Amino acid sequence: MSFLQLFEDVKQQEEIEIPEGWLQGRTVFGGLVAGLLMQKACSNIQDPDKRLLSCSVTFVGPVQQGTARLTIEILREGKSVTTLEARLWQDGAVQTILVASFGVSRTSNIEVKQEPVVPLYAQPENLKTIPFSKHMPECFQHFDVCWAEGNYPVTASEQPDFGGWSRFSSRQYENRQMTVPDLVVLMDIWPPGVLPMFKQIAPASSLTWHITYVRPIQHQLYDWFKYKVVTEYAGEGYSTEYAYLWDQNDHLIAILRQTVTVFT
Numbered sequence: 001m002s003f004l005q006l007f008e009d010v011k012q013q014e015e016i017e018i019p020e021g022w023l024q025g026r027t028v029f030g031g032l033v034a035g036l037l038m039q040k041a042c043s044n045i046q047d048p049d050k051r052l053l054s055c056s057v058t059f060v061g062p063v064q065q066g067t068a069r070l071t072i073e074i075l076r077e078g079k080s081v082t083t084l085e086a087r088l089w090q091d092g093a094v095q096t097i098l099v100a101s102f103g104v105s106r107t108s109n110i111e112v113k114q115e116p117v118v119p120l121y122a123q124p125e126n127l128k129t130i131p132f133s134k135h136m137p138e139c140f141q142h143f144d145v146c147w148a149e150g151n152y153p154v155t156a157s158e159q160p161d162f163g164g165w166s167r168f169s170s171r172q173y174e175n176r177q178m179t180v181p182d183l184v185v186l187m188d189i190w191p192p193g194v195l196p197m198f199k200q201i202a203p204a205s206s207l208t209w210h211i212t213y214v215r216p217i218q219h220q221l222y223d224w225f226k227y228k229v230v231t232e233y234a235g236e237g238y239s240t241e242y243a244y245l246w247d248q249n250d251h252l253i254a255i256l257r258q259t260v261t262v263f264t
Contacts (some may be wrong), residue, residue, distance in 0.1 A: 003173065007181060010036055011043040015069050022139050027062035029139035030096075030206050031188025037086040037098035039181040040070045045102050050082055051216055052180050056099035057209040063088060063095045080104055118250045121148035124165040124224045143189045144169050149228070153195035161193045161241075163228035168221040175222045183217055183253075186225065192260040193231040193241040202264035207238070212255040217247075224248050237262055 009016045016036070022029045034057045041055070057198050069089040081103040088096040121127075127146040144168055150162025166189055192204045197254070219225075229243040243256040 001178035006036070007039045007179075010039045010070060014071065015067060017069075018063070018065050018068050020065055020138075021141065023065070024137040024139045025203060025205070027205070028065060029137070029188070030057075030059055030209070031185045032139065033059070033063050033088060033096050034098060034188060034209065035185035036068075036070065037088060037096060038100065038184045039177065039179075040072050040086045041084055041098060041100045041102075042180055044072050044074065044084060045082060047082070047102075047104070049104045050102040051104075052213045053081070053101045053103045054210070054212045055098055055184075055212075058097045059095075059206050059208070060097060061093065061095045064090060066090075068095075075099075080106060104107045115252050116244050116245055118252075119149060119163055119228050121163065121226060121228070123163065123248075124167075127165065139189070142169055142172050143167065145189060151196040154198045155196055156199045160195075160197050160231040160234070160239075161229050162190075162196060164225070165191075165224045165226055166190065170222055172222050175220050178217055178219045178223070179222055180213070180217070182221065184211070184217055187211070187227075187254065187256065188229050189244055190229060190243070192239060192258070192262070193229040193243075194234050194239045194260070194262060198264055200251050200264075202262075204260055204262050204264075206258055207261050208259045209258045210238045214252050214254055217253060219247060225253065226250070234262065 018028055025234050047100060051250055072085045073085045081101055083101045086098045087094050124146045130145045132141045144167040150165040151157040166186060195204060226246040229241055231239055231241045233240045239260045239262055241258050245254040246252055
């Protein structure tokens with residue numbers, strides 16, 4: 001099943017089939033799950049002037065390949081903002097919840113742009129794209145990822161965090177206009193910031209993920225996006241981190257915050 005067909009199924013029906021090739025450990029890649037729920041949310045926004053402002057995703061339990069049911073509830077529809085909740089169900093239980101707010105641009109006297117300093121990375125064409133291998137999670141085959149800063153996962157690094165570039169794989173996908181659900185899928189391909197500190201392979205899974213969507217995308221699937229993650233705190237089996245996403249022209253696209261469950 002093609003990516004486009006999967007998103008089209010989400011728009012047209014409540015029950016879908018999550019295809020093979022997207023596993024990340026014992027569960028389906030969280031970015032795909034969040035992207036499916038975002039597609040459900042976007043397809044229920046009737047006002048074309050309302051764009052995504054922010055969303056929060058809670059990964060309740062592991063999502064498996066196969067049949068899943070997506071439900072949607074509009075919590076409030078105001079003149080400026082619509083807030084809704086989308087849920088993914090399997091075997092009669094909720095496995096993932098997304099709450100998203102969409103709003104129209106409004107005139108305001110308040111404007112603050114204390115944006116983070118953009119890291120200076122070599123361009124992706126001057127970096128090595130990580131080759132996909134059978135030892136990597138299946139979901140990585142769908143993306144091109146270039147490390148530009150920090151250590152790779154599971155290298156016993158004394159320091160967490162890293163940065164680099166990512167895009168949809170030109171080997172797997174035809175180029176087309178990127179959508180917000182596409183972007184949600186892409187942003188989650190980067191692992192948790194503490195993974196370089198791991199001395200051996202062990203699970204680490206997202207518990208909650210919050211996205212503030214700063215600048216609407218006008219990009220293609222083959223466009224590269226710059227990413228940098230910073231771990232604020234890690235202990236007692238959990239870590240908290242924030243990250244930023246820029247496009248190749250250094251325009252800030254999204255601010256991300258995540259709580260991760262660490263099993264080491």
